[in-house]
Amino acid sequence: MAETLAPIALTLKDIAREAGVSLATVDRVLHNRPGVRPDTVRRVKAAIERNSFQPHVAAAELARGRARRFAFVMPSGPNPFMQQIEAYLGEMASWLSARRLGVEMVATDVFDPSALASSLEALSGDYEGVAVVALDHPSVRAAINDLVDAGTKVVTLVSDVPSSRRHHYVGIDNIAAGRTAGALVGRLVGQRSGKVAIVAGSQGLRDHAERIFGFNQVMAAEFPGLSVLPVLEGRDEDERSEQLLARLFGRHADIVGLYNVGAGTQGVAKALGDKASGDRASGDAGRDKQVVFVGHDVTALTRRLLLQGVMDAAISQNPGHEARAAVRVLLALARGEPILREQEKIRIDIVMRDNLP
Incomplete structure (x- = not known):
C-alpha cells in the first residue's frame, strides 16, 4: 500500500489565513507595494518563510488545477540506507507542498523480478512520475518501458536498468x-x-x-x-x-x-x-x-x-542528495524543463573512522 507524504498544496489564501490578513494584503507584500504596515509585512513574510512558500512556483502549479503525483518504489525490509532516503523525502514536505506535489512510497521486494514488475505495472495511469530502485531483469525492463510508453516519467534510483527506456538515472557510478x-x-x-x-x-x-x-x-x-x-x-x-x-x-x-x-x-x-x-x-x-x-x-x-x-x-553516497535529485529530476521531466546534470550528479565519498561526518 502506498504511503502519502505530501499531497496538500499551500496557496496564497493559506498564507493569508495563517498571517491573519486579506489576500490583497498578501499580494501587496509579495509585490512590495506601499500601504502595508511594517508589522503586517513582517507577519506575512514570516508565514511565507515558515512554510517554505514560493509564490511564483506555486502560482504556476496552481494554474494546472491539480497536484502532480509521484511514486517512489522502494525495497521492503529494514535497509538503513533506503530508510534514510525515505526519511529525507518526508523532510521535503513543505517544499513539495509549495509545488503542488504528492510523493507516495510503494514498498516491494526489489529482489523478486515478478513482484517488482507487478508493483510497477500497478502504477500505470495513476502517477506522472515514478522513481524506482530497479532490478536489471527483462520483466522489470518491460514494466518500465510500458510506463514510459503510457506517458509516465521514470527515473531509476540507486540501481539502474540502462537497457530500459527510463528517462534518467539518479545514483553514483x-x-x-x-x-x-x-x-x-x-x-x-x-x-x-x-x-x-x-x-x-x-x-x-x-x-x-x-x-x-x-x-x-x-x-x-x-x-x-x-x-x-x-x-x-x-x-x-x-x-x-x-x-x-x-x-x-x-x-x-x-x-x-x-x-x-x-x-x-x-x-x-x-x-x-x-x-x-x-x-x-x-x-x-x-x-x-x-x-x-x-x-x-x-x-x-x-x-x-x-x-x-x-x-x-x-x-x-548522500541519501539526502539522492532523494532531492530524484524529485527535482521527475519535476523537470514533468514540466518539460532541462535537467541540471551537474547539480544532480551524486558524488562518491570515502569515509573512515578519522573523517566521520
Missing part, C-alpha cells in the same frame, strides 16, 4: 565505487596474501553487479596476491548474510579481506566477530581485527562499526 572498494581493500591488506570475500544483496541488482565488476577489475590488475572468492548473495538480510559468511569463514581460514556490496551489514559484522553485538566474550576479537572490511553508506550501524575498528572504510 557504481563501477567506480567498486573500484574504489577494491583499491581500499588491497592497500589496507598490505603485503599479506590470502583470500577476499564478497557479500552482495543480489547480482541481479545493477548497482551490486557493477560494484562487483569494478572491484574484481582492481583486484585482478593490481593485487595478484589476493584471490577473490565467489560472491555470496545475502539479499541484504542480516541473518542470511551472517550465515553465508560464517560458513565461508569455516571453509577458508586465510580470508584477509571482505567487501560488503550492499546492506545486511549487521549480519556481516556478527560473522566477523563484532564484540559490540554481544555474541562474543570480550577477550575474543574473532576475525574483526584480522580481516579488512569495506562496505557502503554511513548509517548509525556503519558509524558504530567504523568507530570500533570492525569496519575499515565505507563508500558513501
Whole structure:
C-alpha cells in the first residue's frame, strides 16, 4: 500500500489565513507595494518563510488545477540506507507542498523480478512520475518501458536498468565505487596474501553487479596476491548474510579481506566477530581485527562499526542528495524543463573512522 507524504498544496489564501490578513494584503507584500504596515509585512513574510512558500512556483502549479503525483518504489525490509532516503523525502514536505506535489512510497521486494514488475505495472495511469530502485531483469525492463510508453516519467534510483527506456538515472557510478572498494581493500591488506570475500544483496541488482565488476577489475590488475572468492548473495538480510559468511569463514581460514556490496551489514559484522553485538566474550576479537572490511553508506550501524575498528572504510553516497535529485529530476521531466546534470550528479565519498561526518 502506498504511503502519502505530501499531497496538500499551500496557496496564497493559506498564507493569508495563517498571517491573519486579506489576500490583497498578501499580494501587496509579495509585490512590495506601499500601504502595508511594517508589522503586517513582517507577519506575512514570516508565514511565507515558515512554510517554505514560493509564490511564483506555486502560482504556476496552481494554474494546472491539480497536484502532480509521484511514486517512489522502494525495497521492503529494514535497509538503513533506503530508510534514510525515505526519511529525507518526508523532510521535503513543505517544499513539495509549495509545488503542488504528492510523493507516495510503494514498498516491494526489489529482489523478486515478478513482484517488482507487478508493483510497477500497478502504477500505470495513476502517477506522472515514478522513481524506482530497479532490478536489471527483462520483466522489470518491460514494466518500465510500458510506463514510459503510457506517458509516465521514470527515473531509476540507486540501481539502474540502462537497457530500459527510463528517462534518467539518479545514483553514483557504481563501477567506480567498486573500484574504489577494491583499491581500499588491497592497500589496507598490505603485503599479506590470502583470500577476499564478497557479500552482495543480489547480482541481479545493477548497482551490486557493477560494484562487483569494478572491484574484481582492481583486484585482478593490481593485487595478484589476493584471490577473490565467489560472491555470496545475502539479499541484504542480516541473518542470511551472517550465515553465508560464517560458513565461508569455516571453509577458508586465510580470508584477509571482505567487501560488503550492499546492506545486511549487521549480519556481516556478527560473522566477523563484532564484540559490540554481544555474541562474543570480550577477550575474543574473532576475525574483526584480522580481516579488512569495506562496505557502503554511513548509517548509525556503519558509524558504530567504523568507530570500533570492525569496519575499515565505507563508500558513501548522500541519501539526502539522492532523494532531492530524484524529485527535482521527475519535476523537470514533468514540466518539460532541462535537467541540471551537474547539480544532480551524486558524488562518491570515502569515509573512515578519522573523517566521520
